[in-house]
Amino acid sequence: MTPVFDTYSAYYDLLYRDKDYVAEVAYIDELLNRYGKDVNDLLEFGSGTGIHGKLLAMKNYKVTGIELSQKMSDRAEKLEGFTSQQGDIRRVKLERTFDAVYSLFHVMSYQTSNADFSSAISNAAAHLLSGGLFVFDFWYSPAVYAQKPEVRVKRMGSEQVSITRVAEPEIYPNENRIDVHYTVFAEEMPSQRHQVFSEVHPMRHFSLPEIDLFAESAGFERIGAEEFLSGEEPGEDTWGVCVILRKS
Ligand SMILES: C[S@@+](CC[C@H](N)C(=O)[O-])C[C@H]1O[C@@H](n2cnc3c(N)ncnc32)[C@H](O)[C@@H]1O
Structure with missing residues (x-):
């Protein structure tokens, strides 16, 4: 048994070669434009091997990725506009704010205890000014x-x-x-x-009222919830829900 994402990191990109990162980045770009204004400077929570960050940098965003696994982070391609560093989203302090924080492919569902989830969501708030966005997907309890x-x-x-x-x-x-x-x-x-x-x-899987409770206590209001990628209303067939939170 190895730590989570340690040995796995060597095979991660191959295992998810069928994942449509280009479509996901187009979707996130559209969400940031729909809900935000002049969003450019992004903080990524759980940046993995850096594929979303790289593709967003190619769309002229500036992305700072935080990733728990050093081995995953080491695999991220370094390019202008995207950096990846080892860190824990529950407690990393970058001493600056961003226009938006995003976290994709169920990273927030890896925060399984109330304390861990609460720390991560509060830490997103700590890296935003009032009006800043936090966009993330998670496993949806009804599904x-x-x-x-x-x-x-x-x-x-x-x-x-x-x-x-x-x-x-x-x-x-x-x-x-x-x-x-x-x-x-x-x-x-x-x-x-x-x-x-x-x-x-x-x-961890969550219901929307649960997300709202965590969001409100971290100083966010939820301004959107939809099926990740399709934009459909969440239901019992929606495994991955994406929420858009705005810092109050
Ligand atoms: C399924 S992968 C997703 C990676 C990337 N976002 C993607 O879409 O390919 C989940 C990632 O979240 C990271 N992660 C989980 N908990 C974390 C934490 N507390 N702080 C930073 N990264 C974390 C894991 O190490 C792993 O790389």
Whole structure:
């Protein structure tokens, strides 16, 4: 067993090669324009391997990424307009403010306890002036209850490596938490050398009233909530909801 996103980082970009980061960045750009005014200077919470940050920098945003895993952060491409540094979104203090904070691909659902989630959302507020935006997505409780997490197998491959990832959920109904047990089998080419490793990713799911409670106590008001990417109204079939909070 390795720390979350440690060994995983080596295979992260390949595992999510099918994720449409370009469409996601177009969506975030549209949200920032819809809800904000002259938004340019962005703070990213949980910037991972830096793909959103890089693509937003290519749209002329200035992005500062904070990422807990040093190994994930090290993989981020350095380019003008985007920096990535190791840090914890619950407590990092950059001693400056930004036009907006964003956090994508369920980073906020990794903040599983009330204390952790509350610290992260308050820390977003601390890096914004009044009127600043905090945009993030998270696992949505109504969909988790209606659909129930199940065992999933994902296979991805490149010329260098072939990967099979098994995701097994363990449900904690009284904590709004699912622990996803990942087992990753990687076969390197052409040596056929095998590596098998496991990580547990604890994920919290939230309802909108819960988000509102955390948001209000951190000094935000919620000004939007929709299905991530489609913009549809959240419902029992919406696993990933995106909220737009404005600092009061
Ligand atoms: C599913 S990945 C998403 C990465 C990136 N946002 C993306 O869309 O590819 C979740 C990321 O959140 C990071 N993370 C989780 N908790 C964090 C924390 N407290 N502070 C900083 N990063 C955190 C993890 O290390 C991981 O890189």
